[in-house]
Amino acid sequence: MARITASVYTSHVPAIGAALDLGKTGEPYWRKVFAGYEFSKAWLRDNTPDVIFLVYNDHATAFSLEMIPTFAIGCAAEFQPADEGWGPRPVPVVKGHPELAAHIAQSVIQDDFDLCIVNKMAVDHGLTVPLSLMCGQPQAWPCPVIPFAVNVVQYPVPSGRRCFNLGRAIRKAVESYDRPLKVQIWGTGGMSHQLQGPRAGLINREFDNTFLDRLIADPADLANMPHIDYVREAGSEGIELVMWLIARGAMSGEFDKRAPRVAHRFYHVPASNTAVGHLILENT
Ligand code: DHB
Ligand code: FE
Secondary structure (H helix, E strand, O other): OOEEEEEEEEOOOHHHHHHHHOOOOOOHHHHHHHHOOHHHHHHHHHOOOOEEEEEEOOOOOOOOOOOOOOEEEEOOOEEOEOEOOOOEOOOOOEEOOHHHHHHHHHHHHHOOOOOEEEOOOOEOHHHHHHHHHHHOOOOOOOOOEEEEEEOOOOOOOOOHHHHHHHHHHHHHHHHOOOOOOEEEEEEEOOOOOOOOOOOOOOOOHHHHHHHHHHHHHOHHHHOOOOHHHHHHHHOHHHHHHHHHHHHHHOOOHHHOOOOOEEEEEEEEEEEOOEEEEEEEEEOO
16 A cells, blocks of 8 residues: 655745756855755655655646636646746656546545646646755656645635645545555645735744644644634745645644654745745654
């Protein structure tokens, strides 16, 4: 049977992708950001899974305001990096895992979560920047990736509780897949940031670090936080953090009420307009 071996959490700031693509990682500003991922790159080389289930949000790239799925699972064999206005990032094409994606869709939809099935989709910085942070600049990504897009852009967005429970259903789906695959689940976006309006530039270190503590130690309680608290405390784009609860819900059930092994924790301000948070949790 397949199993979820670990979960990874990281911000997805587009300027991080540009810093990598334009060879700026050695600049003092960026060095401090990338330093937080040195451990992670080595860890991923040592713990390369068979598949990454990557929870992210599309930024009106694949889905415009004409059609906004709440949850969309990428079932294609490959996904092209999107052109977000400056041309597509020069990163490898993302290879999918249509068979496991179809199995997860079957199981999760039968568990009452209505997923949108997507057979063609470009992937933006929400997905490619986390891959770059964790993998560097390889010729090919180290394994297939199932993109799982969550609407956190246009209200109404899903609640943290729904995301956490969806993660549990994804865990059940993976564990019922009849091949011995090691699967990692990544939750991306966040942490505190607001890109528009009078509060543009908002960062809340205290909220972010408490969020990390609670995500590790008591995610079932954290999942009860209403979306208005994310927006008030972490800014309008801080709502991206609900996606981290999907990944956390997919960890082994025994860790709903106690902490799993924390392999790595990193927090840094600033990167562009965003507080960068990063965690690696292992199922033991
Ligand atoms: C920034 C952060 C984001 O999450 C995003 O989608 C776009 C921009 C930023 O910090 O600039
Ligand atoms: Fe974003």
